[in-house]
Amino acid sequence: MLTYFIADLHLTQEREDITDCFLSFLRNEAPKAEKLYILGDFFEFWVGDDDDDEFVLNIARQLKTLSEKGTELFFIVGNRDFLLGKKYANKAGMTLLPDIQVIDLYGKKTVIMHGDSLCTNDLEYMKFRKKSRSWWWQTIVRCLPLSTRKKMARNYRAKVALRAENHKPQEIMDVTPTEVVKTLEEFDSQLMIHGHTHRPNVHQLDANGKAAKRIVLGDWYEQGSYLKVTEDGFELLNSSFK
Known part of the structure; x- marks a missing residue:
């Protein structure tokens, strides 16, 4: 029995x-797993399920093929693709999960999420996140012409790039430790898996009065990155671009 977790492919x-590396992962690794969890920022941006671009449709077909072979696919939206909805998920054979989900991972109660909600010190982003996840904002945006939404996405990407160039302090861009503990204790869990920060690592901490772990998934900017979990343990693995 084997489960994979990935995030931040963009x-x-x-x-x-990146696309070639991911498709290789789908062909060669993913079919070995009973489940594949995609924890957000799978796409660099998402303007709506009505986008009929051949690129995103091909990704859906490849995921659907994997699903039909027997690997269950689950998706949690990230800060770049939070508008991805049931229509595209159905095309891809994926099950959409809420922002925070608790799963039984081989007997371990595990909290899985994208991870952006843990970065509470980034006040500017948290303000945007609250607005962009509201039903009224998403309803308005989805009513805009597709071309307008694509322009908005390009502007947002430029803004994010500018913020990166300004080198925000690491403690603002990373998770807030107290928020991690709060989340684990809210769900009475000792294990958390998330992406978003692009800092793959295994962190040891205390929650619920016991030892706990926070596993951070890596991004795919320079290599493939995925978490392999079996009944015997877990490994953070990489696959190089060819």
């Missing part, structure tokens, strides 16, 4: 190397 036509 798939886009502009990065064929």
Whole structure:
């Protein structure tokens, strides 16, 4: 029995190397698993399920093929693809999960999430997150012409890039430790898996008065990155671009 977790691929036509690496993962590794969890920022941006671009449709077909072979697919939206909905998920054979989900991972009660909600010190982003996840904001955006939404996405990407260039302090861009503990204790769990920060690692901490772990998934900017979990344990693994 085997489960994979991935996040932060930021798939886009502009990065064929990432796409090729992911498709190779789908063909060679993912079919071995009973479950594959995609924890957000799978796409660089998402403007709506009505986007009929061949690139995103092909990704859906490849995921659907994997699903039909027997691997269950689950998806949690990230801060780049939070508008992804049931229509595209159905095309891809995926089950959409809420922002925070508790799963039984081989007997371990595990909290899984994208991870952006843990970065509470980034006040500017948290303000945007609250607005962008509201039903009224999403309803308005989905009513806009597709071309307008794509322009908004490009502007947002430029803004994010500018913020990165300004080198925000690491403690703002990373998770807030107290928020991690709070979340684990809210769900009475000793294990958390998330992405978002692009800092793959296994962190030891205390929650619920006991030892706990926080596993951070890596991004795919320079190599493939995935978490392999079996009944015997877990490994953070990489696959190089070819």
